Amino acid sequence: MNIVHISAECYPAAKAGGLGDVVGALPKYQALLGHKTSVVMPFYHNKFRNENHFESIFTGKAKLGWHNYTFNVLVPQGLDLGYELCMIDIPGLFDRPDIYSYDDDTERFITFQVATINWMNMQDTVPDVVHCHDGQTGFIPFFMNKIKDYERLKDIKTIYTIHNGQYQGQFDWDKLHYLPPFHSFFNGILDWDNAINPVACAIKSVDKVTTVSPSYMEEVQYSMGGLEKLLQIERGKCTGILNGIDNDIWNPATDTMLEKKYLARTLVSGKRANKDWLCNVYGLDKEKPLFVFIGRLAIEKGADILPQAIYYAFAKLGREFNILVLGSGDKDIEGGLLHLEHQLKGNYCSYIGYNEKLSHTMYAGADFLLMPSRVEPCGLNQLYALRYGTVPVVRRTGGLRDTVIDIGDGGFGICHDQCTAGDVIYSIERGLQLYQDQKRFSKIRKEIMQIDHSWTKAASDYIELYTK
């Protein structure tokens, strides 16, 4: 099969979260199953651009309202990613360092989609499957199905994966002219709640919809930022497929970002070296158990309760453990986390920002990973934690429910039901009790490193779905 993935993120070219990890890995594992895979994404002016050379393979035009943008399709040279990476360079819209959060994101991602489909329409061969990821690519299936200029692409099967249902990118109908012209008869496909909604449009237009875990598929039927009814109506074409992890990148035995690599056999010394490094750099006591949080500082991640939970955890349980936070996002949460540093010096520290290397060292050096998420479509952090022998402490929701079993139920993690400071503190307390029982703790750490969450199964589940 010839499969094209379209996405705003793809690791290592650009990553803001799990979407980047998934799109960077899934095509590689599908290619290993014998399929031709490629990824189409925007060309950002970021580190990846500065560190690589690119060849231009196509130049075209993409219209956004009255504006006609020139775009180039660039392919990185001398990189073996396991799939073909095609990057759409649109000067004026994407020659900036960040992926999202600009005022003109609507204009940027519509133009990206128009450029992508114009280019696909000009190629000699068309793919068998077009797999779109999240709202930034939600119009592509509609363009393919309903716009005369792209009739050649009409019979290609389309699939849309919801990685995050919260960010829908809806905009007012007065921007309708941004889209290529089509018969007004189809306006209803674009509409949700009196706005143009790319996620709703994708769900209505595609052959199959997937979410990144089975539990999240259940949850979106009653909570998905206003689209619940639509998901209920379209339920028949929806499936939940649990994400995998890229074992080539997330492997403590080969991870070059670590202070010391390790196997299950050498877990104790390996984790010790990484923990020592973290404690030295962030002024924490090496002898105490270390809890970490890594992720976007957003309400859906439960990050808003962290400052309160951290403060009262130390107040209630004493200063016999440490917490290190890595993340960025909501300014109030960032402020709340930074504010605690002075009061909790020696036990707590936060790194506000994005740091890939530090995240790897934290998965390796930590004893426990905190994930108090309100919403977690799949969650990759807990899967990375398992692979690095770090015990996950999670709220039972979405993919966390599907992947972490509580130690009280014969499992290997610590689970709580509510996204509240009280539940997090109680879970930390349970973590400390587990840590006291070093024999049991050590056994669990070794066992969780062996759990297989590789992409091999999920990649073939997607192929099976395309085949259907």
Ligand code: ADP
């Ligand atoms: P999301 O909802 O953000 O996509 P996931 O759990 O699916 O959540 O994926 C998060 C990914 O982003 C993981 O690879 C995690 O390590 C990474 N990540 C999140 N925040 C940061 C950060 N501040 N620095 C480094 N990596 C981060």
